Amino acid sequence: MFTIGDFARHGRVSIRMLRHYDATGLLRPAHVDPFTGYRHYTAGQLARLNRIIALKDLGFTLHQVHEIIDGTLSTDELRGMLRLRRAELEATVAASAARLVQVEARLMAIEREGHMPGNDIVIKQVPAVRVAELTAVADGYAPEQISPVINPLYGELFRRLETAGVRPTGPGVAYYEDAGDGRITVHAAIQVAAGPGAGDFEVRDLPVIAEAATIVHHGSMDTVVPTEQALAAWIDANGYRALGYAREINLECPENRDDWVTELQVAVTKAG
Numbered sequence: 120m121f122t123i124g125d126f127a128r129h130g131r132v133s134i135r136m137l138r139h140y141d142a143t144g145l146l147r148p149a150h151v152d153p154f155t156g157y158r159h160y161t162a163g164q165l166a167r168l169n170r171i172i173a174l175k176d177l178g179f180t181l182h183q184v185h186e187i188i189d190g191t192l193s194t195d196e197l198r199g200m201l202r203l204r205r206a207e208l209e210a211t212v213a214a215s216a217a218r219l220v221q222v223e224a225r226l227m228a229i230e231r232e233g234h235m236p237g238n239d240i241v242i243k244q245v246p247a248v249r250v251a252e253l254t255a256v257a258d259g260y261a262p263e264q265i266s267p268v269i270n271p272l273y274g275e276l277f278r279r280l281e282t283a284g285v286r287p288t289g290p291g292v293a294y295y296e297d298a299g300d301g302r303i304t305v306h307a308a309i310q311v312a313a314g315p316g317a318g319d320f321e322v323r324d325l326p327v328i329a330e331a332a333t334i335v336h337h338g339s340m341d342t343v344v345p346t347e348q349a350l351a352a353w354i355d356a357n358g359y360r361a362l363g364y365a366r367e368i369n370l371e372c373p374e375n376r377d378d379w380v381t382e383l384q385v386a387v388t389k390a391g
Contacts, residue, residue: 120149120161121158121159121160121161121162122158122159123137123138123148123157123158123160124159125161126164126165128246129162129165130165130168130169130172132168132172134295137158137160138158138266139166140168140171141158143181143185144185145170145181145184145185146164146167146168146169147186147214148160148238149161149164157219158352161282161301164282167188170184170187170188170197171184171188171279172355174201175186175345176242177201177204177205177208178208179204180296184256185267188199192342194373198203205383206217206337212275214291216237216295216307217263217341217347220341220342220358221261221262221263221341221344222230222338225270238354239334239335240332240333240334241306241332242330242331242332242333243330243333244327244328244330244331244386245326245328245331245333245366245384246326246327247294247321247324247325247326248289248310248324248325249310249311249313249323249324249325250281250292250308250309250310250311250322250324250325251276251308251309251311251313251317251318251320251322252276252306252307252309252320252321252322252323253272253275253276253306253307253320254304254305254306254321255268255269255272255304255307256268256298256303256304256305257269257302257303257305257307258301258302258303258362258372259301259303260295260300262340262341262343262344262388263329263341264303265295265303265305265340266340266341267284268305269293269305269307272305272307273291273307273309276308276309277309278319279319280309280318280319280320282319283313283318283319283320284315285311285313285317285318286311287309287310287311288310288311288312289309289310290309290310290365290368290369290370291309291310291368291369291372292306292308292309292310292339292367292368293306293307293308293366293367293368293369294306294325294365294366295307295364295365296364296365297366303364303388308328309324309339316317322356325366328366328384328386329386330359330386330387330388331366331384331385331386331387332353332359332361332384332385332387333382333384333385334346334349334350334353334382334383335370335380335381335382335383336377336379336380336382336383337357337380338376338377338378338379338383339376339377339379340376340379340381343381343383346383347365347383350365350383350385351385354387358389358390359387359388359389359390360387360388360389360390361385361386361387362385362387362388363385363386364380364384364385365383365384366383366384366385367381367383367384368381368382368383368384385390
């Protein structure tokens with residue numbers, strides 16, 4: 120048998136925590152000396168301790184841990200519950216990481232306030248282009264609302280193009296329209312030479328943009344806010360008015376999204 124100190128060391132927990140588990144009935148000592156009150160534990164109790172720590176670290180309350188540990192759960196059921204909880208925590212971590220990316224993008228936009236990147240912005244005519252596309256509706260225009268919608272759309276579009284034997288003839292073109300109630304219709308498109316009915320996707324011709332203010336964004340589209348706001352500030356400062364949402368031309372899309380290169384094209388007209 121182990122003293123409480125030895126058991127705490129082997130279990131990588133504090134003596135104070137073992138005393139708390141004893142007081143709550145979660146983990147009773149195997150033996151308590153009736154004269155000294157010293158607690159003693161067996162090696163076999165490490166298994167119960169591991170379950171308690173794992174469940175607690177996964178966010179379960181001690182009351183819930185007690186119910187799980189002393190319930191009729193089999194080892195497989197417990198393992199399944201832990202895996203589910205782990206998946207939930209991983210999703211939370213991923214969502215937190217995505218929020219941090221958006222915070223960094225907003226901070227970058229703040230840091231760029233007052234700096235006009237005139238040399239980076241070009242006014243040009245954008246020719247008409249034929250695209251194959253799939254569409255879906257996002258809850259809003261924020262990057263964290265667009266990315267979960269458009270990324271699967273592109274994956275599905277490429278799969279359908281391959282099935283139809285249609286090869287892209289140019290870069291991807293993402294564009295957006297209002298869908299009402301703050302929602303956004305997302306168009307995930309790619310340039311093709313195919314005609315309508317070529318496959319399980321829509322083929323359409325995007326019209327010429329007579330005047331477009333354009334800027335190149337380097338990095339993931341999750342960090343596009345500072346670039347897009349710099350373009351908007353330039354448009355306003357130079358006497359133009361934007362005519363809708365920007366088109367996004369995917370110039371380079373390597374596996375690492377931080378290395379993406381995307382041109383933003385906003386149709387403009389002279390303000391007056």
